[in-house]
Amino acid sequence: MNALAGVRVLDLTRLLPGPFCTMLLADLGADVVKLEEVGGGDPTRHYPPLVGDTGSLFLMVNRNKRSLTLGLKSNDGRGLLLRLVEGFDVVVESFRPGVMERLGLGYDVLSRRNPRLVYASLSGWGQCGPYRDRAGHDLNYVALTGLLGYNVGADGQPHPLAAQVADLGGGTLAALAILAAVIARQTTGRGQCVDVSLFASAFAWLPTLATSVFATGRAYAPGTPPLSGGLAQYQVYRTADGRHLSLGALEPKFFAAFCQRVGRPDVLALDAAQARTELEHIVGERTLAEWLDCLKDVDTCYAPVNTLEEAVRDPQVAALGLVTQVEHARLGALRQIGPPFAFSDTPARVERPPPELGEHTEEVLAEIGLNPAEVSALRARGIV
Numbered sequence: 001m002n003a004l005a006g007v008r009v010l011d012l013t014r015l016l017p018g019p020f021c022t023m024l025l026a027d028l029g030a031d032v033v034k035l036e037e038v039g040g041g042d043p044t045r046h047y048p049p050l051v052g053d054t055g056s057l058f059l060m061v062n063r064n065k066r067s068l069t070l071g072l073k074s075n076d077g078r079g080l081l082l083r084l085v086e087g088f089d090v091v092v093e094s095f096r097p098g099v100m101e102r103l104g105l106g107y108d109v110l111s112r113r114n115p116r117l118v119y120a121s122l123s124g125w126g127q128c129g130p131y132r133d134r135a136g137h138d139l140n141y142v143a144l145t146g147l148l149g150y151n152v153g154a155d156g157q158p159h160p161l162a163a164q165v166a167d168l169g170g171g172t173l174a175a176l177a178i179l180a181a182v183i184a185r186q187t188t189g190r191g192q193c194v195d196v197s198l199f200a201s202a203f204a205w206l207p208t209l210a211t212s213v214f215a216t217g218r219a220y221a222p223g224t225p226p227l228s229g230g231l232a233q234y235q236v237y238r239t240a241d242g243r244h245l246s247l248g249a250l251e252p253k254f255f256a257a258f259c260q261r262v263g264r265p266d267v268l269a270l271d272a273a274q275a276r277t278e279l280e281h282i283v284g285e286r287t288l289a290e291w292l293d294c295l296k297d298v299d300t301c302y303a304p305v306n307t308l309e310e311a312v313r314d315p316q317v318a319a320l321g322l323v324t325q326v327e328h329a330r331l332g333a334l335r336q337i338g339p340p341f342a343f344s345d346t347p348a349r350v351e352r353p354p355p356e357l358g359e360h361t362e363e364v365l366a367e368i369g370l371n372p373a374e375v376s377a378l379r380a381r382g383i384v
Contacts, residue, residue, distance in 0.1 A: 002029020003346040007182065010035060010084060011065065013094035014042040016164060017198055018122050019061040020171030022092055025178065026064035027339040027348045030090075033364055034065045034355065035081075038382055041069070041357040052331045059334055059354045063326055067355035068364045069384050072103055077383050083368045085110050085117060089191075090178055094122045097132045107193040117191040118181040122174045126197035141166035141199040145206060152222045170201035232267075232275035233258070236305060237283035245283055245291050248301035257300040328353040358384070 007030040011022040019034075019042070026032040036042055044058040051059055071077040082105075085091060091110060093100055100106045100121075107119040121127060124136040139160050142148045147165075148158045174196040181194050208227050212220045223229040233255040236246050249255040252268075259267045267278050286294065288304055295302050306314065312323050312335075324338040331353075339348035361384050362375050370378075378384045 001346055002349055003343060004029040005346075007031070007090065008088045009033070009090040009092060010088045011092050013092055013122060015044060015094070015167075016057070016061065017167040017171040017174070018092055018094040019044075019058075020168055021120075021122065021174040021178070022065065023061050023063060024172065024175040024339075025090075026352075027350065029346070029349060032065040033084075033088075033360070034062060034067050036067055036069050036357060038069045038071045038358075038384065041067070045357065051334065054331065054354075059328075059331075060336065062354040063336060063350055064352045065355055066352075066360035066364060067358055068361050069358035070361075071383050072105065074383055076378065076381075078104060080365070080368075080378075080383075081105060082110070082113050084364075085114050087368065088114070088117065089182060090118045090120065092120045092122065092174070092178070096135075097121070097123055097127045111191060111193075115190055116185055118178055118185065118194060119191065120174055120178050120181075120194040120196065122170060122196050122198070124197060125199050127195045131199075136198070138164040138166045138198065138202075141202045144199060145202045146219070147202060147206065147209070150209065150220075150222050150225065150228055165205060166198040166202035169205060170196060170198040173201045173204065230272065232270075232272050232279055235276060235279070237279055239286060239288040239291060240284055241287040241289075243288035244305035245288060246303050246305055247279070247283075248303075250301065254300040257298050258295070258302070261294065261298045261300075324350050326350050326353045330356070 004025060007025070009022055009025050009030045009032045011018065011032050011034045013019055013022065014036070022030075022032045022034070034042070040046075042058055042062070044055045044061075047055040047057050049056045070080060072081060110119060111117050123132070124141065125131040125134055139148070142161060142165060143158075148161070151159055151161055153159045174194070177194045177196055181192050185191055209220060209225055212218060212225070220228075220230070227234055227250075229235065231250070233247060233249040236244050239245055247258065249258050256265070256268060259265050262282055264278065264282060267275050267282075270278060283291065291302075292304060304310075311317060317323055320342075321338045322340070323335060325333045325335050328334050334353060336350060338350060341348060361379075362372060365375050365384070375384060
């Protein structure tokens, strides 16, 4: 049994944040039906790099789901959606604010069909405020939070973050909020509308940076926050072979253990700038492999700066099952980033491969009483 067995989720999202959210729910055992546009489907199906003819990003965040194609611009398509929601616990949508209402599919309408429905809206800027109707992407959200200004390169300019923290964080927080609403329903007997914005999700990652603003009224300058370059013992250093070692010896005991191993306890008494200069020289005297061997028995905080190729082969990744695979009927074995959580009694799962476009249309519509002939007629009219 999985933790969310019996929970049914109708997924109207596409691209990255929403599909990541619903994949987390699916990994936990929810029955997720991905509703896609007739013809093209989720745009990430076509984004390179491709596995065969299918976008790798689509394959990465859409496992454990069924695919239903349905056109929502037709009355018949919207009518089918209204019938579908009667049998679902959760609807997740990621349109701009107001789109679902203009389609006649807003929360007020759907909740009348199913008062227990949890209706989650995942948008860029949120359902209210002066920016609610703006277009945006991850880069814009992290820029407005101030976070991007701390990711400054050697050229002094802010650079895009390597991971989409607003998109992936928004998807994660949306899953958390959805589960909270499902639990609340056990007490209230009612569903509710859940609003999660990618901007707010990015803003939620600011506690360690906002401490200075809230305490003193002044922001840290780039490179000076304690956990973002301000501490010599919490820093990345270049090794003799051009690789890099991360040192995270934040607590005094860990920094002391490192300095003791390298025979430089005097570094502990230096100020941050002096200590950093000394550590640059110290770390630069050995190769990365030599450092890993030197520190392997020391109780301190360190790790190599891996390439992604190295990361997926790391023994800790293997031990935690963070790289797994699922068999796809047409594309063969697909490597996946595995669920990041483990349970003693209700394990997460990677059982169903990412679906082909509309693969489960007949199956899902049969669950609301349509027979194959009726589905064929709808398909002939371009509704499914």
